[in-house]
Amino acid sequence: MGKPNEYDDIPGTTVFDAQRSRQGYHLNMFCMSLMKAENRAAFKANERAYLDRYPMTEEQKQAVLDRDWNRMISLGGNIYFLAKLFFTDGKSFQYVAAVMTGSTQEEYAQMMLNGGRPPEGNRYTAEWEKKQEWKKRG
Amino acid sequence: MARIVAGVATSHVPAIAAALDLGKSGEPYWKRVFDGYQRSKEWIRKVDPDVIILVYNDHASAFSLEIIPTFALGCAAQFPIADEGWGPRPVPAVKGHPELAAHIAQSVILDEFDLTIVNRMDVDHGLTVPLSLMYGQPKEWPCPVIPLAVNVVQYPPPTGRRCYHLGRAIRKAVESFDQNLRVVVFGTGGMSHQLQGPRAGLINKAFDERFLDAIARDPAALTRISHVEYLREAGSEGIELVMWLVMRGALDDEVEEVHRFYHVPASNTALGHIILENRK
Numbered sequence: 001m002g003k004p005n006e007y008d009d010i011p012g013t014t015v016f017d018a019q020r021s022r023q024g025y026h027l028n029m030f031c032m033s034l035m036k037a038e039n040r041a042a043f044k045a046n047e048r049a050y051l052d053r054y055p056m057t058e059e060q061k062q063a064v065l066d067r068d069w070n071r072m073i074s075l076g077g078n079i080y081f082l083a084k085l086f087f088t089d090g091k092s093f094q095y096v097a098a099v100m101t102g103s104t105q106e107e108y109a110q111m112m113l114n115g116g117r118p119p120e121g122n123r124y125t126a127e128w129e130k131k132q133e134w135k136k137r138g
Numbered sequence: 139m140a141r142i143v144a145g146v147a148t149s150h151v152p153a154i155a156a157a158l159d160l161g162k163s164g165e166p167y168w169k170r171v172f173d174g175y176q177r178s179k180e181w182i183r184k185v186d187p188d189v190i191i192l193v194y195n196d197h198a199s200a201f202s203l204e205i206i207p208t209f210a211l212g213c214a215a216q217f218p219i220a221d222e223g224w225g226p227r228p229v230p231a232v233k234g235h236p237e238l239a240a241h242i243a244q245s246v247i248l249d250e251f252d253l254t255i256v257n258r259m260d261v262d263h264g265l266t267v268p269l270s271l272m273y274g275q276p277k278e279w280p281c282p283v284i285p286l287a288v289n290v291v292q293y294p295p296p297t298g299r300r301c302y303h304l305g306r307a308i309r310k311a312v313e314s315f316d317q318n319l320r321v322v323v324f325g326t327g328g329m330s331h332q333l334q335g336p337r338a339g340l341i342n343k344a345f346d347e348r349f350l351d352a353i354a355r356d357p358a359a360l361t362r363i364s365h366v367e368y369l370r371e372a373g374s375e376g377i378e379l380v381m382w383l384v385m386r387g388a389l390d391d392e393v394e395e396v397h398r399f400y401h402v403p404a405s406n407t408a409l410g411h412i413i414l415e416n417r418k
Contacts, residue, residue, distance in 0.1 A: 006366050007365075007366050007369050007370075010337070010369055010370050010374075011336070011337055012335045012336030012337030012338075013332065013334070013335050013337050013369065013374050014334065014335055014374075015293050015369060015374060016291065016292055016293055017292070017293040017294070018292065018293070021203060021292050025203055028198075028202070028203050029202060029203060029204075031198075032198060032202045032203075034223065035199075035221060035222070035223055070335065070336070073334055073335060078198070078291065078292075079333050079334040079375075080197045080198040080291055081198050081202075081203075083197075083198070083223070084198070084223050087222075087223035087224060088223065092153075092405075093152070093153070093333055093405060093406055094153075094405055094406060097333060097334075097338040097339060097406055100334065100335055100336060100338050101335075101336050101337075101338050101339060102336065108339060111339055112339060112341075112402070112403035112405075112406065113403060115341060115343065115402055115403075116330075116339050116340060116341025116402055116403060116408065117332075117337065117338075117339040117340045117341065118340075118341070118342075119340065119342045119344075119345070119370075119371060122337055122340060123370050123371070124370075
């Protein structure tokens with residue numbers, strides 16, 4: 001890996017760059033395969049066996065089995081490819097966004113109706129670290 | 139001679155397709171969205187373009203990670219509707235304009251834009267949602283469409299400046315085509331939104347409103363927005379807004395703003411829409 005990127009200090013955000021694309025290639029190509037109905041059926045019948053067809057890392061396979069979306073993203077998953085997996089599960093973008101932000105779908109939908117997550121306090125990782133610090137202090 | 143008469147920018151949120159295709163467009167949540175396009179539908183019926191050049195991004199439908207073209211121009215006679223995982227949208231197949239597309243490809247490549255030529259490509263919601271918003275649910279799309287797919291899935295997308303200059307080159311190409319065609323260019327995607335990670339749901343209304351003002355009156359300023367600024371201010375998927383600059387580059391410096399609409403939320407996204415006309 002090269003030097004740190006100037007987008008690394010955006011909180012709660014993983015930029016799908018060339019390095020992550022390389023890391024997540026097989027994970028994303030597995031997701032892509034779910035665009036075909038017969039592959040979706042095979043995956044649903046035995047998830048583990050289907051995953052073993054792809055040279056993914058054990059961590060990536062486990063994250064898929066756990067439907068741990070943030071983990072999949074940290075292991076090179078891209079949201080548009082992961083969408084094929086959550087569509088297979090019958091879930092929506094809004095459902096998965098809620099899970100990734102640690103809120104219920106109702107809370108998340110209400111936040112969007114209220115105008116979404118504001119940029120204030122959400123631009124730099126340092127702002128989130130400060131929030132964590134205040135939380136700890138009560 | 140062919141000429142570009144107007145530009146249309148609009149978000150292409152997939153939930154809009156679902157709302158329309160499942161007959162939910164009358165529900166209060168979605169009615170607010172579709173109401174914002176009433177004037178647009180009347181406008182495009184009146185303008186009645188001969189060809190649309192539609193700038194959009196593919197969402198892992200036609201292009202996986204095997205091949206990632208930065209700019210891909212659709213030169214086929216027909217573009218099938220992609221199956222994005224729940225069957226193709228029930229909309230007409232998209233007819234292309236292979237003659238004009240081939241001419242554009244030749245012209246812009248000699249103008250030093252090394253784009254990819256695509257002769258077989260399924261088109262997803264990125265292309266069909268803008269058509270649905272502007273034309274509703276016709277049996278056939280009223281005119282041929284030339285798709286221009288821009289990579290915004292894997293970072294980095296082309297810069298806003300590059301997109302703007304490609305728009306200029308496309309205009310030059312259109313104006314050197316010897317058929318009498320009236321062309322409208324669509325720039326799609328955006329506005330502020332983030333679909334992934336703990337910061338998902340980010341919306342930046344102030345950024346979006348400044349962007350809408352500038353796309354009409356000061357597009358050169360928008361070409362100076364860096365990728366990091368898009369990511370930080372408009373969200374990881376808000377960077378799609380560079381595609382609006384291809385459309386804007388294809389228009390006159392001075393344009394008439396015909397219609398504007400901004401609404402939060404459409405699912406996870408701030409929906410933005412503007413129509414700009416060349417004056418002559």
